[in-house]
Amino acid sequence: xxxxxxxxxxxxxxxxxxxxxxxxxxxxxxxxxxxxxxxxxxxxxxxxxxxxxxxxxxxxxxxxxxxxxxxxxxxxxxxxxxxxxxxxxxxxxxxxxxxxxxxxxxxxxxxxxxxxxxxxxxxxxxxxxxxxxxxxxxxxxxxxxxxxxxxxxxxxxxxxxxxxxxxxxxxxxxxxxxxxxxxxxxxxxxxxxxxxxxxxxxxxxxxxxxxxxxxxxxxxxxxxxxxxxxxxxxxxxxxxxxxxxxxxxxxxxxxxxxxxxx
Amino acid sequence: xxxxxxxxxxxxxxxxxxxxxxxxxxxxxxxxxxxxxxxxxxxxxxxxxxxxxxxxxxxxxxxxxxxxxxxxxxxxxxxxxxxxxxxxxxxxxxxxxxxxxxxxxxxxxxxxxxxxxxxxxxxxxxxxxxxxxxxxxxxxxxxxxxxxxxxxxxxxxxxxxxxxxxxxxxxxxxxxxxxxxxxxxxxxxxxxxxxxxxxxxxxxxxxxxxxxxxxxxxxxxxxxxxxxxxxxxxxxxxxxxxxxxxxxxxxxxxxxxxxxxxx
Ligand SMILES: Nc1ncnc2c1ncn2[C@@H]1O[C@H](COP(=O)(O)OP(=O)(O)O)[C@@H](O)[C@H]1O
Ligand SMILES: [Mg+2]
Numbered sequence: 422x423x424x425x426x427x428x429x430x431x432x433x434x435x436x437x438x439x440x441x442x443x444x445x446x447x448x449x450x451x452x453x454x455x456x457x458x459x460x461x462x463x464x465x466x467x468x469x470x471x472x473x474x475x476x477x478x479x480x481x482x483x484x485x486x487x488x489x490x491x492x493x494x495x496x497x498x499x500x501x502x503x504x505x506x507x508x509x510x511x512x513x514x515x516x517x518x519x520x521x522x523x524x525x526x527x528x529x530x531x532x533x534x535x536x537x538x539x540x541x542x543x544x545x546x547x548x549x550x551x552x553x554x555x556x557x558x559x560x561x562x563x564x565x566x567x568x569x570x571x572x573x574x575x576x577x578x579x580x581x582x583x584x585x586x587x588x589x590x591x592x593x594x595x596x597x598x599x600x601x602x603x604x605x606x607x608x609x610x611x612x613x614x615x616x617x618x619x620x621x622x623x624x625x626x627x628x629x630x631x632x633x634x635x636x637x638x639x640x641x642x643x644x645x646x647x648x649x650x651x652x653x654x655x656x657x658x659x660x661x662x663x664x665x666x667x668x669x670x671x672x673x674x675x676x677x678x679x680x681x682x683x
Numbered sequence: 684x685x686x687x688x689x690x691x692x693x694x695x696x697x698x699x700x701x702x703x704x705x706x707x708x709x710x711x712x713x714x715x716x717x718x719x720x721x722x723x724x725x726x727x728x729x730x731x732x733x734x735x736x737x738x739x740x741x742x743x744x745x746x747x748x749x750x751x752x753x754x755x756x757x758x759x760x761x762x763x764x765x766x767x768x769x770x771x772x773x774x775x776x777x778x779x780x781x782x783x784x785x786x787x788x789x790x791x792x793x794x795x796x797x798x799x800x801x802x803x804x805x806x807x808x809x810x811x812x813x814x815x816x817x818x819x820x821x822x823x824x825x826x827x828x829x830x831x832x833x834x835x836x837x838x839x840x841x842x843x844x845x846x847x848x849x850x851x852x853x854x855x856x857x858x859x860x861x862x863x864x865x866x867x868x869x870x871x872x873x874x875x876x877x878x879x880x881x882x883x884x885x886x887x888x889x890x891x892x893x894x895x896x897x898x899x900x901x902x903x904x905x906x907x908x909x910x911x912x913x914x915x916x917x918x919x920x921x922x923x924x925x926x927x928x929x930x931x932x933x934x935x936x937x938x939x940x941x942x943x944x945x946x
Contacts, residue, residue: 450764567775574760574774580735581753581825582775628765629799 426541430650433543433551434664437604437616438642440555443562443635444596445621450573450631451593454618455504456493459511461601461613463489466518468535468605472525479550483602489514490594515610538609538661540650547606554603558596565592570631608661615665620645623672626679641671685710686749686823686855687732691741694727701727703879704741709823714849714856716866718889719876720898725859726756728876729825732857749823752816754809756827756859760801768803769796772815782818789851790814791844805832809841817848824848826858830865838862842869863899 448457464482471481489510496506522532534542543551562569572579572586579586604613624637649664656663685708694702702724709715717725730736731743733753745751760766772783787793790813795803803811809829816824826845830838842865849856860866866873866886873889875881881894889895 450761452761567777571775573764574766574771575755575758577730577733577735577755578753578758579775580730581733581751581755583734584775622763625763625765629767630770631764631766634765 426543427650427654429543429545429548430540430660431647433540433548433607434646434650435643436548436551436555437600437607438620438646439639440558440596440600440603441616442620442624442639442642443566444558444593444600445617445638446624446631446635447562447569447573447593448597448617449621449625453593454614455507455511456490457597457601457617458614459493459507459514460486460490460597461605461610462511463514463518464601464605464613465535465610466514466521467602469518469521469525472522478605479554479602482605483598485514486601487595487598490598494590494594534609535605536609536611537659538605538607538612540607540660540664543606551603551607554599558599558603561592561596565589569593608664612661612665615668616642619665619668619672623668623675626675626682641668641675645671684746686746687751687857688744688746689728689732689741690744692728692731692738692743693740694724694731694736695739696736700739701878702731702876705876705880706741707874707880707883709855709857711822712849712853712855713871714858714869715872715874716870717857717859717874717876718861718863718866718895718899719881723877725876726827729753729827729857729859732825746822750819750821751823751825752819752821752854753825754812754816754827754829756831758808758812762801764801766800767796768798768800768811768814771800771811772818774815778818783814786814786818787811789817789844789848791840806837806841809833810844813841813844813848817852820852821854824854824856824858826856826860828859828861830860830862838865845869 448454464486467482467485468478470476470485471478474481493503493507493510519532531539568579568584569589569592571582571584572589576586579589600617601613604616608616620642621634621638623641624634627637628634645664645668649667650660652658652667653660653663687707687709689705689707692702692705693700701722705724705728707715717728719725727736731738733751734743768787769780769783772778772786778786783796784793787795790810792807792810792814795807795811798807800808800811809832813826813829816826824845829845830841833841845856845858846869848854867890868886870886872883873886874883875889875892875895875898877898881898882889882892884892
């Protein structure tokens with residue numbers, strides 16, 4: 422079964438959708454959308470470094486994504502305007518990454534594969550990495566769920582309950598870095614933030630509790646992967662963007678549903 | 684033993700000192716109110732008690748096994764976060780359905796269990812926050828301007844609710860309020876804060892202290908008049924009293940003019 426590239430693609434996409442669902446909810450609730458974007462952009466520098474030092478792409482992109490996320494977390498506490506900071510760091514990391522990649526000779530690099538992902542080229546090894554990473558992300562967020570939620574509602578409420586919101590922020594940062602590293606092959610740097618945010622936002626009108634929204638986001642994410650792959654096959658369109666298009670259409674649908682109901 | 688003991692507390696944000704050398708103790712069962720102008724460090728005081736801001740100097744000690752219920756000054760529920768009242772009350776460590784019902788009833792909103800948090804009115808929301816603070820059966824309730832945004836009737840009934848909670852549970856209350864008339868009638872003790880403790884004592888003592896008048900003007904004497912008609916002093920006549928009142932709390936070396944801010 423895993424011999425079929427479409428099956429492997431669907432499983433890879435589903436793994437990413439499952440990791441992205443609970444994390445994406447927090448990204449939406451905490452208004453960290455741009456933060457996810459920046460972390461993903463930085464990962465291209467990680468890809469370049471992995472190629473240069475022949476490391477695994479997963480380790481390289483995760484390391485750089487983590488460093489990026491930590492830098493932003495630290496600097497944002499120091500009075501820099503967050504959006505400016507992210508803009509500077511994200512785009513310069515992307516640019517340096519692209520330049521660095523061009524220096525690496527002797528290896529044929531399909532850069533497009535990292536910008537837009539190449540879900541159809543996923544190997545069994547990639548699948549193991551993706552599902553392993555997704556399991557870590559889901560376990561991490563599941564373990565800290567209540568604390569994360571409390572810290573997201575209000576930092577002082579968290580402190581009053583003996584929760585350190587800064588530590589919870591680190592948990593999210595770490596989970597984000599893993600997700601980026603895992604998703605880079607599937608949807609690519611430019612569409613990772615889309616996979617985080619769109620299913621979560623599409624799940625919002627359907628849910629009454631935070632847990633419900635995470636589950637809805639997961640279901641919508643998996644549906645988008647399967648329907649997107651199907652559409653890509655049918656119409657011969659690029660797979661990653663097709664998945665995101667389906668997710669976007671779902672978002673449109675649930676938003677209409679909310680307005681009709683209201 | 685005190686529930687909370689604050690000794691010589693100073694709080695800084697960056698290089699800016701917003702509280703200096705503040706000491707206070709809360710004893711079981713008492714209602715203490717902090718008053719002070721905007722930016723005088725009232726919220727920072729409560730945040731230091733719950734551990735949200737580290738003392739720059741001094742320390743905050745909690746009594747053994749003291750549970751604190753906290754109602755923050757502002758809490759914005761993002762529209763993107765769906766959450767029911769009962770789920771909110773379970774955060775972070777869970778709560779039995781019975782406890783949730785009881786806490787909501789204590790807070791005066793028994794019917795809101797399944798409501799969405801983002802759809803509550805201002806008054807309902809404040810009461811749900813109160814219910815969440817009550818659910819762990821606190822020994823001390825911290826309320827930071829819990830009635831902001833409520834009309835006069837709403838806030839009066841909110842304070843009545845607090846009073847009945849105290850009678851039912853015997854918890855102490857440390858609250859921040861701008862509503863001087865409420866403060867005067869409901870508190871055992873008032874602390875007037877402006878970067879430092881300007882004056883403190885029973886409502887009558889504080890209201891007649893020159894430090895308090897420097898901050899709030901003599902017009903607030905009317906609130907005191909509501910509190911105690913037989914007070915021996917012509918505080919509601921509007922003229923200056925700069926003599927030292929016999930009952931005034933000893934404020935050590937602090938400057939009398941509180942409006943200058945902290946040192
Ligand atoms: N997190 C913070 N960082 C920097 N300054 C702060 C912070 N919180 C409060 N302040 C400043 O400290 C002062 C006291 O604030 P606060 O304790 O909220 O006063 P109050 O509750 O009496 O209005 C204000 O001038 C405020 O601007
Ligand atoms: Mg305040």
